[in-house]
Amino acid sequence: MTPDSSPLDLALVCRQASPLGRVMVANNLPRLDAASEYVKERGGTKALLNLVVVGHVDAGKSTLMGHLLFRLGQVSAKQMHKYEQESKKLGKQSFMYAWVLDETGEERARGITMDVAQSQFETESKSITLLDAPGHRDFIPNMIFGAAQADVALLVVDATTGEFETGFESGGQTREHALLVRSLGVSQLGVVVNKLDMVGWSRDRFNEISARLGAFLRQAGYKEQDVFYVPVSGLSGENLTISSEPKLTEWYSGPTLLQAIDKFRPPERALNRPVRFVISDIFKSVVGSSGCCLAGRLESGMIQTTDKLLVMPLNEVIQIKNIAINDNSTGSCFAGDQVVLTVSGADLSDVSLGSVLCDPSQPIKVTSRIQARVVIFNVDIPITKGYPVVIHYQSLSEAATITKLIAQIHKSTGEVIRKRPRCLTKQTSGLVEIEISRPICMELYKDYRELGRFMIRASGTTIAAGLVTSIM
Amino acid sequence: MKLVSRYIDRDGTGRVALIPENPEDMWHAYNLISHGDTIRASTIRKVQTESATGSSSSSRVRTMLTIEVETIDFDTQACVLRLKGRNVEENQYVKMGAYHTVDIEPNRKFSLTKACWDVVALERIDMACDPSQNADVAAVIMHEGLANVCLVTGAMTLVRAKIDVTIPRKRKGSTSQHEKGLQKFYDTVLQAILRHVNFEVTRCILLASPGFVKDHFFEYMMQWASKNDNRMLIDNKSKFLLIHASSGFKHSLKEVLADPAVTSRMADTKAMAEVKALENFYSILQTEPSRAFYGLKHVLKANEGQAIDTLLVSDNLFRSQSVEERKKYVKLVESVRDNGGIARIFSSLHVSGEQLMQLTGVAAVLRFPMPELEDEPLDSDEDSE
Numbered sequence: 001m002t003p004d005s006s007p008l009d010l011a012l013v014c015r016q017a018s019p020l021g022r023v024m025v026a027n028n029l030p031r032l033d034a035a036s037e038y039v040k041e042r043g044g045t046k047a048l049l050n051l052v053v054v055g056h057v058d059a060g061k062s063t064l065m066g067h068l069l070f071r072l073g074q075v076s077a078k079q080m081h082k083y084e085q086e087s088k089k090l091g092k093q094s095f096m097y098a099w100v101l102d103e104t105g106e107e108r109a110r111g112i113t114m115d116v117a118q119s120q121f122e123t124e125s126k127s128i129t130l131l132d133a134p135g136h137r138d139f140i141p142n143m144i145f146g147a148a149q150a151d152v153a154l155l156v157v158d159a160t161t162g163e164f165e166t167g168f169e170s171g172g173q174t175r176e177h178a179l180l181v182r183s184l185g186v187s188q189l190g191v192v193v194n195k196l197d198m199v200g201w202s203r204d205r206f207n208e209i210s211a212r213l214g215a216f217l218r219q220a221g222y223k224e225q226d227v228f229y230v231p232v233s234g235l236s237g238e239n240l241t242i243s244s245e246p247k248l249t250e251w252y253s254g255p256t257l258l259q260a261i262d263k264f265r266p267p268e269r270a271l272n273r274p275v276r277f278v279i280s281d282i283f284k285s286v287v288g289s290s291g292c293c294l295a296g297r298l299e300s301g302m303i304q305t306t307d308k309l310l311v312m313p314l315n316e317v318i319q320i321k322n323i324a325i326n327d328n329s330t331g332s333c334f335a336g337d338q339v340v341l342t343v344s345g346a347d348l349s350d351v352s353l354g355s356v357l358c359d360p361s362q363p364i365k366v367t368s369r370i371q372a373r374v375v376i377f378n379v380d381i382p383i384t385k386g387y388p389v390v391i392h393y394q395s396l397s398e399a400a401t402i403t404k405l406i407a408q409i410h411k412s413t414g415e416v417i418r419k420r421p422r423c424l425t426k427q428t429s430g431l432v433e434i435e436i437s438r439p440i441c442m443e444l445y446k447d448y449r450e451l452g453r454f455m456i457r458a459s460g461t462t463i464a465a466g467l468v469t470s471i472m
Numbered sequence: 473m474k475l476v477s478r479y480i481d482r483d484g485t486g487r488v489a490l491i492p493e494n495p496e497d498m499w500h501a502y503n504l505i506s507h508g509d510t511i512r513a514s515t516i517r518k519v520q521t522e523s524a525t526g527s528s529s530s531s532r533v534r535t536m537l538t539i540e541v542e543t544i545d546f547d548t549q550a551c552v553l554r555l556k557g558r559n560v561e562e563n564q565y566v567k568m569g570a571y572h573t574v575d576i577e578p579n580r581k582f583s584l585t586k587a588c589w590d591v592v593a594l595e596r597i598d599m600a601c602d603p604s605q606n607a608d609v610a611a612v613i614m615h616e617g618l619a620n621v622c623l624v625t626g627a628m629t630l631v632r633a634k635i636d637v638t639i640p641r642k643r644k645g646s647t648s649q650h651e652k653g654l655q656k657f658y659d660t661v662l663q664a665i666l667r668h669v670n671f672e673v674t675r676c677i678l679l680a681s682p683g684f685v686k687d688h689f690f691e692y693m694m695q696w697a698s699k700n701d702n703r704m705l706i707d708n709k710s711k712f713l714l715i716h717a718s719s720g721f722k723h724s725l726k727e728v729l730a731d732p733a734v735t736s737r738m739a740d741t742k743a744m745a746e747v748k749a750l751e752n753f754y755s756i757l758q759t760e761p762s763r764a765f766y767g768l769k770h771v772l773k774a775n776e777g778q779a780i781d782t783l784l785v786s787d788n789l790f791r792s793q794s795v796e797e798r799k800k801y802v803k804l805v806e807s808v809r810d811n812g813g814i815a816r817i818f819s820s821l822h823v824s825g826e827q828l829m830q831l832t833g834v835a836a837v838l839r840f841p842m843p844e845l846e847d848e849p850l851d852s853d854e855d856s857e
Contacts, residue, residue: 104647115642138682283640283649352638381754386830388723399721423757459727460718
């Protein structure tokens with residue numbers, strides 16, 4: 001399950017400032033050196049970190065994070081009171097914290113998260129962008145979108161007797177999410193053992209869950225030192241910011257959830273690479289009459305207002321009017337930021353999700369055929385050529401067909417076991433050719449790690465994770 | 473399709489007269505007619521006449537023509553079949569050897585003469601003339617932002633409308649744009665259904681999606697119907713069937729047709745039988761890889777060992793230009809049947825047939841394992857594609 005090894009890590013280190021990285025922009029000023037600009041602008045502030053919260057449905061992800069946001073003062077007491085009253089009216093008072101993140105009427109009525117909710121909070125040394133992913137299996141495409149933008153992840157598990165087991169057994173989302181998040185390049189994982197109050201803050205239960213998950217996560221490719229376990233109760237708020245419950249403090253002296261999140265290490269940002277901005281949302285700007293807003297994550301480089309960028313695969317130039325991070329306008333944004341850009345210049349009704357804004361001199365590749373290395377998960381039916389799948393790539397999901405099985409390769413060494421196999425069965429690894437139903441923007445894994453990963457799903461289950469090895 | 477007459481000799485030569493009635497019959501006709509056949513049908517020809525004074529006038533006349541088919545064009549969306557070829561029978565207006573293109577028209581007789589009527593072709597006629605095979609089902613497969621409105625008939629799956637829109641995501645503090653976008657999307661899908669689904673002939677309408685999109689949409693549709701007093705939707709409410717699907721892409725139709733709720737509602741149609749057969753092939757490939765093979769070379773080898781239990785063939789192989797090629801597959805089908813196996817001919821217009829077509833077009837489930845085949849390389853000609 002670990003498709004990557006260390007040498008490639010170097011590819012993204014920001015030292016790679018090539019002369020091409022400084023592109024002349026339209027206003028005829030040489031582009032500033034992004035790394036030094038970054039230090040100048042962000043040097044004194046807290047490091048940014050994108051955190052995705054995943055886990056089985058009803059593990060309490062939204063409630064946990066909603067409560068944490070409330071504790072940190074991101075939600076006013078007045079607002080919280082309103083949620084409490086309203087949820088009481090519906091007879092779902094236990095959902096009051098989840099309502100902080102689940103905002104649509106449908107999500108509230110059904111009591112489940114359906115799309116990724118984004119929010120912000122700060123810890124002692126980090127500024128965290130929180131992505132609350134849905135846990136229900138039907139919404140895994142949304143969860144993949146959230147995880148693709150994340151640097152680190154929290155895996156929430158329900159400690160209640162029976163509930164942890166349902167989530168963890170095959171068919172539960174705990175396993176699938178942990179694998180997905182790992183395949184999408186997240187290496188640091190915090191396991192939040194939620195609802196421990198339901199089992200009387202039992203130390204044995206906590207240890208049992210940690211041990212079972214630990215074994216699985218190791219197998220999934222997480223390093224032991226990159227995984228931590230925190231016991232909490234999302235509803236009562238125990239051990240989120242402070243631990244006061246005597247039954248817990250009796251045996252637990254580790255960090256609170258907030259302290260644990262603070263310990264995540266921020267990843268290296270590809271500041272000096274050409275700009276790549278993956279569009280994950282398109283909407284009309286609320287303030288100001290003209291202009292269209294593009295939301296998404298800046299994967300590499302930096303963007304400043306008045307920059308002219310190319311939209312691919314549309315192949316049109318647009319101008320950046322405004323950059324907003326967390327609803328605050330700023331003059332520039334850097335790799336790793338979650339931003340909303342207000343743009344003008346092209347007919348944006350043609351822009352679709354998954355389009356990429358990029359440096360006009362070094363545009364992203366557009367292709368409908370790729371060659372990729374895939375790792376097959378625990379699937380019931382083998383993969384043959386002609387297999388119809390859905391490919392999930394960043395914010396995009398598109399129908400695709402596996403057109404050719406080139407080779408079956410050894411999982412860890414990459415050695416070819418068999419050329420042109422008839423099929424790829426579960427837990428194997430292979431080199432395949434994939435044809436996507438329409439051209440999409442892609443990058444090679446060796447050039448851009450984040451943009452070279454994708455997931456393959458079929459019939460509602462994730463069947464493989466892939467890395468783009470060549471674009472045809 | 474109506475069979476008017478049929479004269480086929482022992483040696484396989486003969487003539488069949490048919491009357492196509494609906495779009496699906498065009499598809500059957502397309503599969504029957506191959507290069508080199510002669511067809512006699514009523515058609516319209518533009519005729520130029522020159523008077524004694526030298527002025528010429530042209531007029532369109534309807535006449536019976538017999539042509540030897542050279543090219544066959546079929547438009548899957550409109551279900552129109554056009555045959556081009558040379559005139560082979562003396563005619564008042566058209567010279568021998570002159571080119572003409574015949575449009576096969578619904579409800580008009582055409583007769584087809586083949587040098588050799590094989591099993592597959594004869595079976596096709598039986599199937600086309602069997603009224604019980606007619607089960608019209610409409611399916612709307614969707615997820616947020618994408619919907620495919622399809623019609624599923626016995627031999628065809630036709631995508632009538634594909635709706636692909638971008639719906640803004642929910643944002644902190646404002647969900648109105650998301651809801652507005654969703655509303656607009658539902659409205660477009662609803663209009664597509666009203667335009668493309670004929671409620672009089674459709675037996676049921678499948679609404680399939682992951683999550684709650686289908687429920688939401690159904691609710692929206694019924695509200696719209698009562699608001700606008702649309703009797704057609706209100707009267708046919710019971711025909712709608714809500715099914716789970718993993719995504720809104722066309723190939724998810726496979727899951728929908730395999731759903732037990734659909735199976736019980738619909739008679740055992742060809743589309744469903746095909747989905748099941750292909751699924752069976754895949755599950756055997758997983759559990760006993762030496763009992764499931766694909767690719768012509770492997771399948772032929774397995775057939776030599778009389779090992780084939782179920783043969784899956786895509787019908788596009790029988791539409792091959794070359795007679796040799798076609799014969800090869802017909803022979804395979806015949807020999808499998810002679811050995812007591814089942815040969816299923818998949819329609820390449822169905823999703824399962826599409827998948828089989830990608831999988832070289834032939835696959836077989838064997839009676840007993842043939843592990844020796846596994847070590848043989850796949851056909852070399854597939855290498856080059």
